Amino acid sequence: MRFGVLGPLTVWDDEGEPVRVPEAKVRALLADLLVHEGQPVSADRLIDDLWGQQPPGNPANALQSKVSQLRRALGADRVVRQIPGYRLRVDPAADEVDADRFRTLVAEARTTGDARLRAGLLTQALELWRGPAYADFADEEFVRAAAHRLAEQRLGVLEEQAEARLASGDHALLLGELTDEVTRHPLRERLRAVQMRALYLAGRQSEALTSYAELREHLADELGLDPGPEVTALHEAILRQDPGLIPGGAGGAGGAG
Incomplete structure (x- = not known):
C-alpha cells in the first residue's frame, strides 16, 4: 500500500x-x-x-x-x-509515502556528480507532485506546517533541478518553465539566478539584466533589502560577459549557483 x-x-x-x-x-x-x-x-x-x-x-x-x-x-x-x-x-525505508520517495530521489541525486543524471533524478522527484501538498486539506490548521515545509522542499529541488539541467546544456527548454516559476516566486534569488543564466546562454543578455532589475525592485519594495552577494556577482559577470558563464568555459562565473 x-x-x-x-x-x-x-x-x-x-x-x-x-x-x-x-x-x-x-x-x-x-x-x-x-x-x-x-x-x-x-x-x-x-x-x-x-x-x-x-x-x-x-x-x-x-x-x-x-x-x-x-x-x-x-x-x-x-x-x-x-x-x-x-x-x-x-x-519510510520502503517509500510507502510519496513524500518519502521524493526525499529518497533527491538524496540520490545529490550523490552524483553527473549533471544529466542528477537532473533526471530530480525530475523524477518533482513528477511525484500532483498538486499542492495535502491539497484537499489546505484550510486545515493541522496540515499547514507540513504542507508549507513540503512546498519549500519542492521549490528548493526545483532550483537544483534547473541548475542541473542548465549544467547539462538544457537551457532552451528550461526557459519557459523558469519564467512561470519566477512569476509565482519573484523573491527567490536562486531561482532568479538560474533564469538569468539561462537567458544569457540563450543570447538574451538584456533580458537577463532586466530580470535582475526586477528582482532588485521586488526586494526593495517588499522587504527593504538588496539582492544577495551571489546573484549580484552573477549580474556583474553577465555585464562583463564573463567566459565562465558558459558551461566548460574558462574563468569563474561569479557564484550565484
Whole structure:
C-alpha cells in the first residue's frame, strides 16, 4: 500500500489501484496521521484537529468510530493504538509515502556528480507532485506546517533541478518553465539566478539584466533589502560577459549557483 500527500490525499493498493477512504472526517484522520510520519498522535489532538470548537457529544467514541472506519479501508494493522492515541504504521525505508520517495530521489541525486543524471533524478522527484501538498486539506490548521515545509522542499529541488539541467546544456527548454516559476516566486534569488543564466546562454543578455532589475525592485519594495552577494556577482559577470558563464568555459562565473 502507498500513500500520496503530494497533491490531494490518495491511497493505492499493492497493484497501484486507488483505495477508497470514505467520509470526510475519516480522510482528515488519515491526513493527520500522515502529517506525523508514523509517530503517535494523542487522541485529544486528533479530536481537536477533526472537530475543533464543535466536538461531538462523546468525542472518544466518535474518534474510535472514525478509527474503525479507517481500519476497514486500510487494514486493521495499519492504524495502531499507541498511548496516548494512534499512529499510522508506515515503512519510510520502503517509500510507502510519496513524500518519502521524493526525499529518497533527491538524496540520490545529490550523490552524483553527473549533471544529466542528477537532473533526471530530480525530475523524477518533482513528477511525484500532483498538486499542492495535502491539497484537499489546505484550510486545515493541522496540515499547514507540513504542507508549507513540503512546498519549500519542492521549490528548493526545483532550483537544483534547473541548475542541473542548465549544467547539462538544457537551457532552451528550461526557459519557459523558469519564467512561470519566477512569476509565482519573484523573491527567490536562486531561482532568479538560474533564469538569468539561462537567458544569457540563450543570447538574451538584456533580458537577463532586466530580470535582475526586477528582482532588485521586488526586494526593495517588499522587504527593504538588496539582492544577495551571489546573484549580484552573477549580474556583474553577465555585464562583463564573463567566459565562465558558459558551461566548460574558462574563468569563474561569479557564484550565484
